[in-house]
Amino acid sequence: MDKKLATYICTGCGIGDALDIEQLSKVAQKECKAALVKTHACLCGQEGVDMIKADIDGQGVNCLMIAACSPRVMYDVFRFPGCLVDRVNLREQVVWSQKPGDEDTQMMAEDYLRMSAAKIGKMDPPEPYQPDEEISKDILIVGGGVAGLTAAKEVSRAGYKAVLVEREKHLGGFQKSVTKIATFPYKGIKDNDLESLIQDVTKDDNVTVYTGAKVQKTVGGPGVFKVTIAQNGATKEHRVGAIVMAAGWKAYDPTQLDAKLGYGQSPNVITNVQFEEMVQAGGVKRPSDGGSVRNVAFLQCAGQRDPEKLPYCSSVCCITSLKQAIYIKENDPDANVYIVFKEMRTPGQAEDLYRKAQEEGVIFIRSQDPEVKASGASVTVEALDELLGETVLIEDLDLVVLATGMVPVTAFGEDYAQVRARMSGAETEQKKEEEELEVPQDAILVSDILNLEYRQGPELPGLRYGFPDSHFICFPYETRRTGIYAAGCVRRPMGVAAAFEDGAGAAMKAIQCVELVSQGKAVHPRAGDMSFPEFFMQRCTQCKRCTEECPFGAINEDEKANPLPQPTRCRRCGVCMGACPERIISFKNYSVGMIGDMIKSIEVPEEDEEKPRILVLACENDAYPALDMAGLRRMTYNAWVRVIPMRCLGSMNLIFIADALSKGIDGVLLLGCKYGDDYQCHFIKGSELANIRLGKVKETLDRLVLESDRVRFETVAISDYDKLPKILDDFAETLEGVGPNPYKGF
Missing domain, CATH: 3.30.70.20 (Alpha-Beta Plaits)
Structure with a gap:
């Protein structure tokens, strides 16, 4: 496109008081080659916006440098279709974080104008990607439990078509085995009404249901997935736009429990799942002889919250035991029912269920390490009661119910990395290659659910414990495979009420995905972005x-x-x-050349001026907002800093560092998201990859005969804004000790 650049400088919010606006205008006109330069006291107001629109219509302006507030605010106000727009952050990251009227503050503002001009010079209007084949807006749902059925129902209600695949012969998942459920807020134990949900789905013309079937193959991507479904020896292909994976869970294997819990030592020691099966079969009976049950003990956290077994809490086990205890008391008020627990957990609105159990006479014993002593049909529980401070024996028990936890089905299967190495017959070569790449590999288990034809592996990468979530803080339902959303207990342990919500939430995410893809736009976290690599x-x-x-x-x-x-x-x-x-x-609006030109546009004073320069490459998801927040709170930091926001620090190419140091910039600071088990990186491992690449920078520094202290990597959460001034000032102090970059002036 033929570009005509206009620069608009806001003088409100203290910008006009802290900066020499006339000098800024000269920089924009002479150095940035702006055809038009205007100022306004309130650029985001109606009058200011109308002024810009008038110039677009009347002057043919199509490239806009808006020097005002952060691009993180007023983004809807400064959106001008058909124009390239770049926001110069003079408010939060210049006048609100630097001394007003100071020479260094003015130099910082002028540099940001130059950097913006360099950026716009390399930008082209993004062209939305449209695949050659027709985009499908149908949604595939894998799993016919509560979450999957709800997702199918909600997809249909929203006016879209759904394809539901269930591996078992009947819909309903585990909940099909549950006779009674608790209501929340608690109003009693009622019959399970799952059948009505099943009927809603099976009779819906917008939902195609496959039972006794599996997904044999998934190829393509959002909008253009092709899914092959195998059923009864035949296959059927469907084109879908997004996938909801609600494949469910399996109970923790009780044979893996410690022997002290007594499983397998007596038929009267069962699990909470077996209790539900017993109720559905006709009532609770003593397994050893079919006799009546008068004395029952429920043992919580059987194998759970144990680093050697199931490290996490399954969320619903306490609620399930409370429901089962109330069920026994309602059928026999004289029955003796005990619940031995570590901590009683009733998330959501389940507190009343706990109170109801107390009112019904259920006896609660807090003990961290109970032991089941079983001999044939005779069972006793020994527990140190923490409240009484003494050991109690619960003897002559007819039934002991162990609260085992939930394991997502994605946690089962062989490690794909081992499968690939074995199939290629090159395990040593594979290992060597991975060591050379130094790329942290995703954990992918061959769990036979989606069978993706992706070179990275056939299933979804998992987080800790096998759950396939992508970003548990900001993006629930999202997985590490775009257009595939996890819902229900495969995403995290949850009860029925949460599964209903989860199915609906994942369905909405899938619909959002197909709509954005049909417009050539990206999904979260850069929702609406029309660029692509x-x-x-x-x-x-x-x-x-x-x-x-x-x-x-x-x-x-x-x-x-x-x-x-x-x-x-x-x-x-x-x-x-x-x-x-x-x-x-x-990308059309983001490239290595663009960032390089922005770096080269920074004015680097001569050594005798004693004004070093620090390039900060800041992740736009955490570090850049944290800098804004520091400015919002008027926290000042070193004026040598020049910030370039990065889509993700993982997009940092090592040439940026070489360009900066060759330019004479004294130091480069990388500010990325935190990563690891409790990561915050919006793009999963971008920050980690940047840090890995940084390990190779020493070669560049050695080649340039420069000190390694000139480059530093820091992880910053958005909430760490109060730490940023010290991080920046400390780095500046380090550079003073190292001395000026010897490449200044070259």
């Missing part, structure tokens, strides 16, 4: 860095290791751009 294949060396490092499996590869981008899977993080050593991957 383009590959200049003539220079590709088949190094596989992009395919290995993409957090979302958005790039397959052919038999010659050429990357095969799948744009609808892409979340526009730019990790592939940062990974590519040949720099052949770019």
Whole structure:
């Protein structure tokens, strides 16, 4: 496009008082080559917006530099279709975080104008990606339990079509085995009404149901998935736009429990799941002889919250035991019922259920390490009562019920990395290759649920304990495979009430996905982004860095290791751009060349001026907002800083550091999201990958004969804004000790 640049400088919010606006205007006109430069006291007001629109219509302006507040605010106000727009953050990251009227503050503002002009110079309008084949808006739901049935029902209610695949012969999942459920807020124990939900789904013309079936193969990506379903020896192919995986859970294997819990030593020691099966079969009987049950003990956390067994809490076991205890008391008020617990947990609105159990006469014993002593049909529980401070014996028990936990079905199966190594017959070569790449591999278990034809593996990557969530803090339902959403107990342990909500939530996410994809837009976290990575294949060396490092499996590869981008899977993080050593991957509005030009546009004073420069590459998801928040609270930091926001720190290419140091910039600070088990990185491992790449920077520094202290990596959560001034000031102090960059002036 033929670009005509206009610069608009806001003088409100203290900007006009802290900066020399006339000098800024001269920089915009002479150095940034703006055809039009205007100022306004309230650029975001109606008058200011109308002024910009008038220039677009009357002056033919199509590139806008808006020097005002942070791009994180007023983004809807400064949206001008058909124009390239860049926001220069003069408010939060200049005048609110620096001394007003100071020379260094003015220099910072002028540099940000130059950087914006360089950015716009490399930008092109994004063109939404539209696949060659027709986009499908149908939703595939894998799993016919409560969450899956709810998802199918909600998809239909929203006016979309659903395809529901259930592996068992009957719909309902585990809940099909449950006779009684508790209501919340608690109003009593009532009959399970699952059948009405099943009927709603099976009679819905918008829902195609397969039972006794499985997903044999899944290819493609959001909007263009092709799914092969196998049923009764035949196969059927469906084209779908998104997938809800509600494959459910399995009970923890009780044979793996400690012997002290007595499972297998007496038929009268059962699990909470077996209790439900017993109720459905006709009532609670003593397993050893079919006699009546008068004395019952429920033992909580059987194998759960145990680092050696099931490390987490399954959320519903206490509620289930309370329900089962009340069931016994309602059928026999004279029965003696005990619940031995570590901590009683009744999340949500289940507190009244706990009170009801107390009112019914259930006896609660708090004990961290109870023991079941079983001999044939005779069972006794010994427990140290923490409240009484003495050991109690519960003798002559007819039944002991162990509260075993929930395990997602995704936690079962062989590690795909081992399968791939074995199939290739090159385990040592595979290991060597991974060591060279130094890329943290996703844990993928071959669980035979989706059977994805992705080069990264056939199933969803899992977090701790096998749950396939992608970002438990910001993006529930989302997995690490774009367009595939987890719901129900495969996502996290939950009860029936939560499963209803989960199914509906995942369905809404899937619908959002197909609508965005149909418009050529990205899904979360960069929802609405119309850019996508383009590959200049003539220079590709088949190094596989992009395919290995993409957090979302958005790039397959052919038999010659050429990357095969799948744009609808892409979340526009730019990790592939940062990974590519040949720099052949770019976006219309985000590229290696663009960031390089922004770095080169920074004015670096001569050494005798004693004004060092620090380049900060800040993740736009946590670090950049944290800088804004520091400014919002008028927290000042070193004025040598120049910040460039990155889509993800994983998009950082090592050439950026080389460009900065060659330019004479004294230091480079990378601010990325926290990562690890309790990670916050919106793109899963981008920050971690940036840190890994940084390990290779020493080679660059050695080549330039520069000190390694000039480059630093820090992880920052959005809530760490109060720590940022010290991080920046400490780095500046370190650079003062190291001395000026010897490349200044070259």
